[in-house]
Amino acid sequence: xxxxxxxxxxxxxxxxxxxxxxxxxxxxxxxxxxxxxxxxxxxxxxxxxxxxxxxxxxxxxxxxxxxx
Numbered sequence: 465x466x467x468x469x470x471x472x473x474x475x476x477x478x479x480x481x482x483x484x485x486x487x488x489x490x491x492x493x494x495x496x497x498x499x500x501x502x503x504x505x506x507x508x509x510x511x512x513x514x515x516x517x518x519x520x521x522x523x524x525x526x527x528x529x530x531x532x
Contacts, residue, residue, distance in 0.1 A: 472531050480528050487521035490514075 472480070494514035498507045 470531075472528075477528075480524060484521060484524050484528075487517050487524065490517040491521060 491514050494510050494517060498510035498514060501507050501510065
């Protein structure tokens with residue numbers, strides 16, 4: 465017996481789409497900020513934050529793909 469994932473509603477898809485866009489923007493902004501600062505410790509922290517948002521983005525995208 466196979467269990468299928470419930471389909472996402474249009475509202476849920478819109479929310480996921482908005483959140484994916486927000487995470488992608490945060491990835492970009494923190495990566496850009498990391499490259500623009502002189503202090504290596506600050507740059508490292510900003511890169512780490514960018515990577516964390518990339519993980520959030522990937523998690524959301526995997527969730528979305530699992531419901532198709």
